[in-house]
Amino acid sequence: MTTYGCFLACEEHGPRALVEQARMAEQAGFSALWISDHFHPWNDEQGQSPFVWSVIGALSEATSLPVATAVTCPTVRLHPAVTAQAAATSAVQLGERFRLGVGSGEALNEHVLGDRWPPAANRLAMLEEAVQVMRRLFTGEEVNHHGTYYTVENARLYTVPETPVPIDVSGFGPAATELAGRISDGYVTMAPDAESVERFRRAGGGTKPVQGGLKVCWGPDREEAVDTAHRLWSTEQLPGELPQVLPTPSHFEQATTLVSRERVAANVPCGDDPEAHVSAIRAYVDAGFDAVYVSQIGPDQRGFFDFYRTKVLPRLPG
Template sequence: MRIGYFLSTEEYAPAELLEQAAAAEDAGFHALWISDHYHPWNDEQGNSPFVWSVIGSISQVCSLPVTTAVTCPTVRIHPAVIAQAAATAGELLGGRFTLGVGSGEALNEHILGGPWPTVERRLEILEEAVALIRELWTGRVVSWDGKHFQVDHARIYNLPEQTPEIFVSGFGPKAVDVAARIGDGYINTAPDVDLVRRFKDGSGGKPAHAGAKVAFAPTAEEGWGHAHRLWSNAGLPGELAQVLPTPEHFEQASQLVTLEATRESVVAGPDPATHLEQVAKYRDAGYDELYVANMGPHYREMISFYGEHILPEVQATP
């Protein structure tokens, strides 16, 4: 398994994200994920820069591959615009860019005032969006009269030599089946053996990548405190993350997540064994790559810690 670093745009300002990207390369991380949000999950996180500006800046400070984890190319931004943005990112990164896409969350996509579709509808729209993006990446003039999108004589002039791959996220069986059908790879955040196997079987063995978080700190207790203050929303069950529309709603719902629940679910502190145990869970679930994000202020220490204690151990494991 290879280990990458996950840049959390919800928690860190643009300059901090660039600092983390460069430090991750120096520490030996394999690649970068970066989240794409209009809002943070709550006001305590306090950030949400425009991801395409950040990706352009990353291309100038490090040479690691970058994947969006994930972009919703359907409601907030038309897929024809995402196709252009991703092509430019691929050119700036020398072909080391992957477009990670998903069906989105109301938190980010409701802002233009339209209705929030059902999950089945969102997956249908996503499938058409991916097809349109691929068509635009041919470099031909494209006119498209689809069920959900229209394009009139559009052509993308700046295309990377290597067409970006498209990885598709999926957190349930229906979404996984779509990912297996239309994606070059799969994205999830849970060490779910059944979903990874379903994707691998349905796609003919295409790669599966996962994201996870840790709260590095001098003590586990301090780390859990940061995780609970900043990311208690991660403990919300079911489809709440897809349907709650505002940071205020997430703050209200997150009051139901206890500190004890955070302690039970979050890897925190400086003990290498607990971090390696989390990596092993994702490796055993069948993922090919794991991208790890930090929660809290100790991101510099976390990146150095992984470079010294975690990455060498993972690389030495067959």
């Protein structure tokens, strides 16, 4: 059975709006929630970036859906011990309906304290050590750790769920995908790439859940929807490692002048044709994904949820 979830975008919406969207997602028939974790939005047009752990606390009271971060970086801006405490509390508050999605991060969010932004291989090594530290803390036992990147002394989490928080690892390139296969409880990625799924499973992922996310822009006027997607999320079309190394929203705005409207139109389901949305989601199902999370671009969230409730979710394979 494939799970179909809603992907809440902290870059685009304030905390109250995100909570209301979670309520609408549950009413529309979505089965789970993802929520992004950013210090900055990708560009000023998006215009928001609330503290995700406060929003998760509100979500626990507003909805019965499971929640996962997609994704948190526990390596630079937040120490893994602090991330572990936040995740453990969230899991308790959500009645163990919480998964911690983690990744190696972007300079956009992680360099804000003045730390040097390390190269990709170091970021992955930091992530692996951070996951080790967090798993030990989730036991509720005292942890002392003196590693390559992190020191933890006499640390114990007193508020922990009965079962340790599952940790899902994000991966886009081969090295990150193989790391996810070795150390994660599940794999997170943003493209319906069957080869990446197989790489994850061969690297140790086995039958662990594979979860994917995509952005769409529903609207009655397709051309207007394409304009909205291009204005707000052309950052999604930047190639390679560029999104991981640009340091500020203004740098992303400069880079996305190279992303054409036609490229966005070709890669983002836009408009009100149900088949375009169903086909985009089916691509993930066909690639072997266990869960697909959909994020609506732009302000018309209620229209999106009504459209998915009546025209899209009923047509998706179970």
